[in-house]
Amino acid sequence: MITSAMGSATDWTEVRDDFPILSSVNARGQRLVYLDSAASSQKPISVIEALDRYYRETNANIHRGVYDLSERATAQYEAARATVADFINAASPREVIFVRNATEAINLVAQSWGRRNIGAGDLIVVTTMDHHSNIVPWQLLAEERGARVAAVRLTPDGQLDLDHYRGLLAEQPKLVAFPHVSNGLGTINPAAEMIRLTHDAGAVVMLDGAQSVPHMPVDVQALDADFLAFSGHKMLGPMGSGALYGKRALLEAMPPALGGGGMIRKVTLEQSTWADVPARFEAGTPAVADAVGLGAAIEYLQAVGMEHIAAHERALTARALEALREVPDLTIYGPADPAVHAGVISFTLGDIHPHDVAAILNEENVAVRAGHHCCQPLMQWLGVPATTRASFYLYNVDEDIDRLLSALHRARAIFAA
Amino acid sequence: MSDSVYREAILDHSRNPRNKGTLEPSDFTYEDVNPLCGDEIRIDVRTDGERVTEIRFSGRGCAISQAAASMLTEMVEGRPLDEVKAISRDDMLEELGVPISPARMKCAMLGLKVLKAGIYGVSPADEAL
Structure with missing residues (x-):
């Protein structure tokens, strides 16, 4: 690992390389984009x-x-x-x-x-x-x-x-x-x-x-x-x-x-x-x-530094929130202000069921969660049966957000009547 | 993409569900949910004592659960009750014609589970499958 708590210019793709599972690819050669860290994180080689x-x-x-x-x-x-x-x-x-x-x-x-x-x-x-x-x-x-x-x-x-x-x-x-x-x-x-x-x-x-x-x-x-x-x-x-x-x-x-x-x-x-x-x-x-x-x-x-990780996730979240707002028919739940919105983004895409969104994302090797997230009272308050949820961690990079966006556009295209 | 579950037949039934609605009165009505996805399916059936004469489904949920229920209504309309009772999980999968992952199997089978429960007038539809 080459990062340090004092390092000002961490190369987050090198951080990602410390996680063996994140270099896996699907049958079509697409690298895994793991956006379900709120459910469970991946493990670096040092932990394994x-x-x-x-x-x-x-x-x-x-x-x-x-x-x-x-x-x-x-x-x-x-x-x-x-x-x-x-x-x-x-x-x-x-x-x-x-x-x-x-x-x-x-x-x-x-x-x-x-x-x-x-x-x-x-x-x-x-x-x-x-x-x-x-x-x-x-x-x-x-x-x-x-x-x-x-x-x-x-x-x-x-x-x-x-x-x-x-x-x-x-x-x-x-x-x-x-x-x-x-x-x-x-x-x-x-x-x-x-x-x-x-x-x-x-x-x-x-x-x-x-x-x-x-x-x-x-x-x-x-x-x-x-x-x-x-x-x-x-x-x-x-x-x-x-x-x-x-x-x-x-x-x-x-x-x-x-x-x-x-x-x-x-x-x-x-x-x-x-x-x-x-x-x-x-x-x-x-x-x-x-x-x-x-x-x-x-x-x-x-060793990476928690302040450093938090800043990285804030930047990813701000970028993702901005990009997702541009997707037609997409509704983001939770605060609009990235200062009080951690790297957990819950959304729905038009009338497409969240499980169908997640399944299409999976076909592009983008792993997100769909469901009630063990928060049924929250879903009742939102008035939806489920949401699709993308969540970030230190090993995510800007390219992961690009892959998420392009997969969401594919979901829209598939379900367009 | 050949391995996609979202092929034209599924999307067509999802967008334009067949036999959507309710029948009142019906000879039997049954409904159930898939707690995993929150899918809900209700099926209403009229019979002449030997055959399914009319069938409607209603509910909401993911494209797989709704399309499968729609396809199921087309499979059974006009068929003898004995044949309907004999419809298996594999028959349903064959009709769907797309690869259903273990995670989505409950979505795909919800309509059949509800129909079987209604036709047997009992609840242990999982065993019937």
């Missing part, structure tokens, strides 16, 4: 090699092994935790819990913090733009505890209605769950301001960072986030890697969500006591190699 190296040289179960191999595996696992903590500027690696994905992270908070702190009649606030993973766990909890769930409305251009939000805060919710960046609209929410308002109202914040942590600098201390969930596989890491950040005082007051090995202090047949955090929340053998791979992914991102 880290997994390979772990299994060749280090594999053993961690903790309590007295032999060298287990000690090395343990050290690598904990080093990965420290890398994650550093990446989001957590005060301590103890505030980082390894999970499979953001969904599991949020469910952990709901099942542990939620069962301890949410009671009958309590209010939980979510938003109309949340991913199902930041809605359904709270609905399950609310049903169990007799609590209620209310959703923040959206402004016409797909931003959170902060006046409505202030009104909900006046009802003194116990917890507020919202996405840092919307996976269905690309909206960048004013997380720092919302967290300040939330804390002023005495509530705890569950911030869904699945679409922000991979793409922009995220500092949990500057944000003052209580909980932050994100998925490793969306940030160049292995499938099945992810993390939950929680403020140490909150985590230490929480009961385990899963019982088993590794999370205990002492077990008798009558009762058990719990290990300190974060081990308390990591019952059973964890995905050690995947955590190590996530560490390698973060090292790659840090």
Whole structure:
């Protein structure tokens, strides 16, 4: 890799060359244009090699092994935790819990913090733009505890209605769950301001960072986030890697969500006591190699530089928004201002069903997603059953937008009556 | 492009669906959705006890689901109910005449699933396929 955090003139096509899958071609020789990073990112060779190296040289179960191999595996696992903590500027690696994905992270908070702190009649606030993973766990909890769930409305251009939000805060919710960046609209929410308002109202914040942590600098201390969930596989890491950040005082007051090995202090047949955090929340053998791979992914991102990546994606998004506006019959959802529109662009093309658009794009080897994006309440608000969604990452280049545009014109031509 | 699913027959049925509408009263009516794409198909059928005398479909969704349902109505109109019951997944694919990827199979089969469910008067149409 030739890029550096200080490099002013990164050649993004050389970044792309670090990702083996992106050099693949279809039967007609068309290079893959991967525009579905909001669903899952591709992996650089350094991450693939880290997994390979772990299994060749280090594999053993961690903790309590007295032999060298287990000690090395343990050290690598904990080093990965420290890398994650550093990446989001957590005060301590103890505030980082390894999970499979953001969904599991949020469910952990709901099942542990939620069962301890949410009671009958309590209010939980979510938003109309949340991913199902930041809605359904709270609905399950609310049903169990007799609590209620209310959703923040959206402004016409797909931003959170902060006046409505202030009104909900006046009802003194116990917890507020919202996405840092919307996976269905690309909206960048004013997380720092919302967290300040939330804390002023005495509530705890569950911030869904699945679409922000991979793409922009995220500092949990500057944000003052209580909980932050994100998925490793969306940030160049292995499938099945992810993390939950929680403020140490909150985590230490929480009961385990899963019982088993590794999370205990002492077990008798009558009762058990719990290990300190974060081990308390990591019952059973964890995905050690995947955590190590996530560490390698973060090292790659840090070498390129998160500010640098964010600027690259802003430029791609601005260019794409401008170009897509020129396509007849194409409707773009979400904010028009690229300053609050991350590299996730949801659109519909006339009356053509989003799945047909995506299928025709696929025939041109352009990979986009079509559907409800696990945001059915958002689709209901938009008044459409589905959208087509193109999303960018550091390995995308201007040529990818050109390929997207030409494939969209082909879709229009095919469906023109 | 020879491997495209969007060939003229599919596009023609998608743009100009045959037997689109409803029948009231009908001898049976059934509807279902494909949760993956959100496709919706309803099929209304009149019979003389032995044959399908009239059939209409309605709904919305992707071009594959709507074109397949349209083609299906042409396949079964006037045919004996026993023959309609025997229509297989492969028969439907042959009629479509284009390569259907696994991801779009539910779109392509939704109309047949709904028709079978209606004709058997039961829901386990997946098994019937």
